[in-house]
Amino acid sequence: MCGIVGLFLKNPALEPQLGTLLSGMLETMTGRGPDSAGFAIYGAGDAEDGSVKLTLRGPDAGTLSKAVSGLESDLGLSLSALARDTHSVVAVPAKDEQRVRAWLTANAPRVDVVSAGRRMEIYKEVGLPASVAERFDLAGMTGSHGIGHTRMATESAVTTNGAHPFSTGADECLVHNGSLSNHNDMRRRLEREGLSFATKNDTEVAAGYLSWRMREGASLKEALESSLTDLDGFFTFVVGTESGFAVVRDPIACKPAVMAETDDYVAFGSEYRALVGLPGIDKARVFEPEPARVYAWERNAGTSQTAERP
CATH class of the missing domain: 3.60.20.10 (Aminohydrolase, N-terminal nucleophile (Ntn) domain)
Structure with missing residues (x-):
């Protein structure tokens, strides 16, 4: 039920x-x-034209913040992130979405991508x-x-x-x-x-x-x-x-x-x-x-x- x-x-x-x-x-x-x-x-x-919003989920805000910093330093991106408790919405260039996902898989195994899109955010x-x-x-x-x-x-x-x-x-x-x-x-x-x-x-x-x-x-x-x-x-x-x-x-x-x-x-x-x-x-x-x-x-x-x- x-x-x-x-x-x-x-x-x-x-x-x-x-x-x-x-x-x-x-x-x-x-x-x-x-x-x-x-x-x-x-x-x-x-999200602005040419960008996609990724809603990320992690065990805590510190883990998410560290992941966003790693993405910026390792991939050379300048990212805006809105933190909400165990989730964070990160706007990334659409052309870099797959690079971002691959980096998270390899370097931030405790962080999951909950959703992606221009308008949608998911929290759970x-x-x-x-x-x-x-x-x-x-x-x-x-x-x-x-x-x-x-x-x-x-x-x-x-x-x-x-x-x-x-x-x-x-x-x-x-x-x-x-x-x-x-x-x-x-x-x-x-x-x-x-x-x-x-x-x-x-x-x-x-x-x-x-x-x-x-x-x-x-x-x-x-x-x-x-x-x-x-x-x-x-x-x-x-x-x-x-x-x-x-x-x-x-x-x-x-x-x-x-x-x-x-x-x-x-x-x-x-x-x-x-x-x-x-x-x-x-x-x-x-x-x-x-x-x-x-x-x-x-x-x-x-x-x-x-x-x-x-």
Whole structure:
């Protein structure tokens, strides 16, 4: 049993409130997942043209600071880093991303790359959702959309690596409630396609599957539609991309889910109580997403936000 939340803002005027709203939603799902929590924010500080943001995670701030200094001295880079507890967001030239990753693998084995992208930052840790949100100052973050997850570990240890969201592509991430029965077979298939995985978690395989399908030219909606036949099990996926937000449930839809839509936002929660603190929720169109149906919204270029009504 885990908890999922997501918030996609159609009204740019609400972007300064994204972190505050998402933090409240995440904390409400504590009962569904008190072991660990994580979230992805889009737009907390977009990378400049020609750059990519890498969210790094380490055992402590000192280890991260040492890694950033090593990157600068050994690779001749001048890097800007924003430290947040056990994570640090580092903007690097896009042309140097693979050099940076290779250096970290060889010289900083205790530092992991949690996410990469122009707009996305991912933070996750062991602990109660409210504590995780406070450690990273989620309430102070701004952006266009975000997703979050609270985990109750039932099939594996309680670790930061097991926490959601999982990201396997630039500005792509996924949170998941459920279980996949064919994830080992799918992992081997995706590894033959050139993907690599940091954990044995089935959610990382699901994220990798979507990244692979989109890399092959599928849209996010098309990738999620094909997941309904290629991924076996029971699941609810909430997905974020640089410009989009999507939800899909398996054909049985045994995991709880509720959505709300207004002119200002689209919101998802594993339970309705995760949505009650949102502005204008009393006038929202509240509905349960149908089984095996993809619900997807996209962000227009620039500052305007629009949603494609399912």
